Amino acid sequence: MKFFYPEDATPIDDISGLKPNWVRTQEELNQVEAENVSDAIDKYLIKAVKLPQSWFNVPTLNEIHRAMFFDVWDWAGKFRTAQTIPGLKPYQIPEALESLCRDVQFWCSKDSGMAPIEQAAQVHHRLVWIHPYPNGNGRFSRLVADRYLKAWKCKVPYWPTDLGENGQHRKDYIAALKKGDRGDYKPLVLYMMKCGAK
Template identity: 40%
Template sequence: MVILKGNSPYGATPIDDYSGLKLKHINTIKELYEAEFLNITSSTSKYLLKPPSNKSFMDRIYLFKIHKTMFSQVWDWAGKKRISNKSVGIDKFQIDIEIVKLIQDFEFWESSNMDTIEVSSRIHHKLVYIHPFENGNGRWARLVTNIYLKQKLNRIVYWPEQELYINNVFRKRYIHSLQSADHGNFADLVSIHQELLEDIIQFT
């Protein structure tokens, strides 16, 4: 049984099974996050540096494909629905039902001309709330949200991902904003999206 040394960041879902870890040289949580970061960086470029697409991203197959792209170099279960319940997230048997509800909600939000940042915050929260995967749900939700923002505004939220890996003031604020959204209060999460929203930096 694989057990990695170190502690997970504040509010992170504990990983209770490392059997799906592909990289056998990893011994610490820090090394794991570094490997995941490299995988995520390459996938972020794939989704965010190409021209905006008019194709709807709110599709179960596409959403799960994004997670697979983000973590497939590190985990066997990347892009696969979790088969156990966690300390956070809904019951495993409700995942597909709630994904369908999210797609329906998204269509309603768009048709009712809800503010784009409000929509992005609601997408972000609902994906984290559902928690469809063994791990990486928050990072996946942030990328999916940015794919939406790129389509709508050609702008994205520049998340301080390195800060989100450590226990600091911003991470606690972020976690608390998601917890507030659990109770229907999206103001804090909307504020974070607004504060960190910027034009996309193009590298040539």
């Protein structure tokens, strides 16, 4: 079996966690993952979303990743144990996620001076920077950012559908995320606004 990955994506060296035994090609894998993700979008984005205080916590984040990939991978919703790039050291993941959750709870409880879209951009970037799971972190963190915006009654971005493939869309997106690596979230906010977020 041969799988292909775009630049800056986590390569899956280990397919031992793959559940459907009939998957033989990248196209079949993409298809079965897309179906699983689509069911999770129905559950976590299309239905009404409460304010983040009630759901932005580590168990719920794990539950969302699990819902997105449970049909396909046995590690869905479970933290990775191997190093990835980007990605913190595996032992740093639980505390970094708790720290993000604490920041979010703070932003929601006080007037932090940050617009919801700035908060959502930072949520998106910090989740991929931490990279909690073996794979699917990009799709997961975009869904969480969308859910965050929806909770605040904001317009969610239409993320280009080809972000998982090499091309101009991915290039612009990764460039904006890389600015986030240095603490500058403006390009990611602008990128999300260009995709229709407001």
